Amino acid sequence: MPHSTTLSIPAATITLLDEKLTDADADTPARFLHDHGITAETLPFWLVNVPRSQWTSECPAFLRDQPPKNVQCLATPDSHYRRQSWEEVQEITS
Known part of the structure; x- marks a missing residue:
């Protein structure tokens, strides 16, 4: 299966597309890491x-620049x- 060599949508654009994310100030990552009332939404x-013990304040490099469809899949709670x-x-694929 061929892979595209062009860059996908930048993370900043995905941030704008994903309503759950906002233009964060510097203390936002620390705030969500300690907020126990936070939900998947x-x-x-x-x-x-991801278990809370494995949360990171920044998006890992391997998840940056994902297309919107991937972001939507990743943002879906189990x-x-x-x-x-x-x-x-069969209906979807026909």
Whole structure:
């Protein structure tokens, strides 16, 4: 399968597309790391489904510059995942 050699959408653009993220000031990362009331809907996409003990204040390099579709997948909590039936798969792929 061929891979694109062009750069994907920059992380700053994804930040603008992802309503959960905002133009953060310098103390925002520390704030979300210590906020125990935070939910998957308010987390940055790279922290969803990650144990709190493994949270980072910045997006890891390997997750930066992801296309919007990947960001959407990464931002989906495991609890919202539903396995598709064979009939649904056939309908999607036909």
